[in-house]
Structures are given as structure tokens and as C-alpha cells.
Amino acid sequence: MGTPVMIRQATPVDVEGIVEVHTQARTAYYIAGGISPDDLADPAQTQQRHDGWARAIHSPGRVVKCATQDGMVVGILSMGRPNSPTIDARTVGQLYQIHVIPSHWGNGIGARLHTSFVDYLTDSALPTGLLEVWQRNTRAQSFYSKLGWKPDGNRRPGPDGIDCVFLRLAATAAR
Template sequence: MIRKATQDDLDAISVLHTEARATYYRDHLPEEEYAGEAEVARSREGWARAVDREDATVLCAEADEDGALAGVAAYSVRDGVMTLSQFHVSPARWREGVGSALHLACVADWERRGVTTVRLEVFEPNKRAQAFYSACGWVPDPDQPRHGDHLVLRLALPRPPRS
């Protein structure tokens, strides 16, 4: 089930976020930068703000059998463009369709809003995420293909029909 996040989800979101980031930052960044106590606290505060923001959306994917958090996504408009700022699936749930279902829920919401372009940044060494996004139709952003050690990707959505 995909639903909007609430403040009650923050502990689970924080754990999932930290576990997912460890899979792609390990061996690339010092552990304290993605899993240290200060970073985890900073991250949790960021998620708390995002959940409360009226101009942002945080979606949770729950596992059907136990209701545990299996994935999380966050997006909002930045610099005039819808931006998928966070997209994580619990490593224990990879290859189970959680990411696909969560992505489809994001796309459905963007289409309802009339969004035609979405962007995201993905850590360059994170080949697993790059393959997932590519399979979902994301392509390198022609205007800004890189931002530091991240690749910038863009997803074009169909234009809404004129009424």
C-alpha cells in the first residue's frame, strides 16, 4: 500500500533512509557522513520538515503482509521544476516490486497535477539506482547532466489534455 507519510512514520523512515544510503555510500564516503549519529539526526529533522510541508509530498510504501515501511519517496517543486529529492527502498525489499509501485504512485500524482517534467539527482557510483531509473524512463538531463558527484536525470511526462 502506498500512502502519505505522517509524523508517526519518522522513526521508520529514518531507519530505512540510513540503511538504503549505506548501500551506495559505503566505500565512497566516511560512515559518519551517512550513518553517523549527527547525520541520522539531521536527516530525521529533514524528513520531519518534509512531512509537515504543504508544498512537499512524502509517500510511504508499506509491505502488504506486515505493514512495515518498505519504501519512501519525497518530492516538491524546486527552482520551478518538480524534483524527486528522495527515493529509497529497504534493501531487504529490493526486487519485490516496492520501488516500481512507489514510482508509479509518484508518476500518477505528478500527472494529476499536470507536471510534465521531473528531475532527480543520483549518486554517480549508485549503478543499481541508475538502472532502476533508466528502466522507468529517466534520461540524463540535457541542460545539466551532473551536479557534483551526482548525475542529474529527467523524466518527461505526457502533457495533460487541453479542456
């Protein structure tokens, strides 16, 4: 499969590769969840992802990491303070996104990125992780369940009228 995968802090130079990974991964799980490829092909959405990732890399409240192999971004991780002001940022860290390019699924890259998130919780003395996942993204739900994440009963409206569900992880249980 090539040289070993390295995980490192993302830089502005990585934005194009990050957007490519994000675009390919989201396309795969949304299509698997029943959304038409035509609904995902809007160039404005790609620009929004580009702008969002560029902001995230520079944001003091976010940590963005890349998994790279042979000079190419093959996975991404974004984490930081909870998005909701009602969640105690002194006790909860949010995993915003893990994406792996579909051609590299099943090679342990997502698990390594997840370990970086657990390390972030530990290093920040945060006992709980929080994330949200689209209800139809059964692949992601299975991945997170195997790593100890549990639904917390909360949800929010998501794409195609299908909710996103919230999952929590006890950081000590993840070690």
C-alpha cells in the same frame, strides 16, 4: 513475504521508520560506491535525517509517501517543487528521493513508489520530472533508466568528491 505492500501518505508517526529506511538504503549505496562505513556512522547525520523528514512531512511544498508492510515502513518517496529557483515549477516536478529497505530490494516496491511520482506529475499537470542521483549509485541509475529517465547534462558536487547527475523524465513517456 508477508502481507501486501500498501502505499500511503506519510504522517509524523512514520518518521522513525522513514529514517531507518533512508539510513539503511543510503548506507548500502554509499558503501557500494566506495565510501567507508565509518564515514557514514555519524549520529549527527541520523539526527539531521530525522529533522529533515519531520520537516518534509509538514511542508506544504512536499509530498511524502510510505510503502508499508506488516506495519513496518519498507519504502519512502519524497517529491514536490524543484529545489532550484531557476527551474520552472509550472512545468517540472522533482522526485527528491525513493528509498527501499535493502532487504526488500527487487520486490517492485521502488517501481510502485515511482508510479506514485508519475501520478503526481499527471495530477499536477507537470510534463517533466527531475531528479538527481549520485554518480556512483549505479543501481539507482539503472532503475531510473529502465523507467525512462535520461541524463540532462547537469550535475552538482556530491559526497566523496563524486558528482550527482540530473535526470529528466517526460511524464507522458512514463505512462
